[in-house]
Amino acid sequence: MRTSRLALCAATVALVGLPLAAGPATADDHGGELTAELSQLNDSGASGTAWAKVDGTSVEISLEAQGLLDGAPHAQHIHIGGQNVCPANDQEGSGFEGALQVSDAADQYGAVAVSLTKEPGKTGADAALDVDNFPAEVSYSYSRTIEVSEEVAQQIANGDGVVVVHGVDHDGSGTYDGDTKSDLDPALPSEATDPAACGELNAAQMSMPHGGVETGGSSTSGIEYPAALGFGTLALALGAFGLVAARRRATI
């Protein structure tokens, strides 16, 4: 009996292919996909949308941003830590005329975990100010698949990642300038690094635009239940139980 239950459990998990366990929605429940709606900080006028898909230690990320200073590099990162949230849109800080500087909101969004550079830029925290490899347009579409550590992959999948786009022209001069120095690098004006937009990566309700799974792919929640229910409630319970056990092992 034990063997057949295990076999049934394995078959259910294999057939269903995706988590069924109850509990708070994480990216795992949505095929590892997350989205973030970026809204402005520092009255920048910037906004954007980010998508991330975590697959093992690979993170495929796309980011569309608008309303930024044209012709100036926009450092962009996934931050992790603090409370894993964005500051309020109108939060002020220690910068130019009360501007929010990067470190002013570290309690909320933590530190840089992934630098969203373009090829061939490096993607670790030490590339946080790799200004040669960040987008530098008023609006742009960015996409890259990045290898991260297991810990960072898990944190992003759990919804702990916060996408921050930097660079604000506070005085409207059309370039990064002014007397206030960056809290990250005193060789840069604060305008070059002050946060312009922020969004929290949460489990996706919609798939990445180019993913195509909405039209009957294998990772929508609508597929899971009919398959599992064909085995009856026992199989569903066993499948969920088996998956919880598997998850516990996976997180060690």
Ligand SMILES: [Cu+2]
């Ligand atoms: Cu950042």
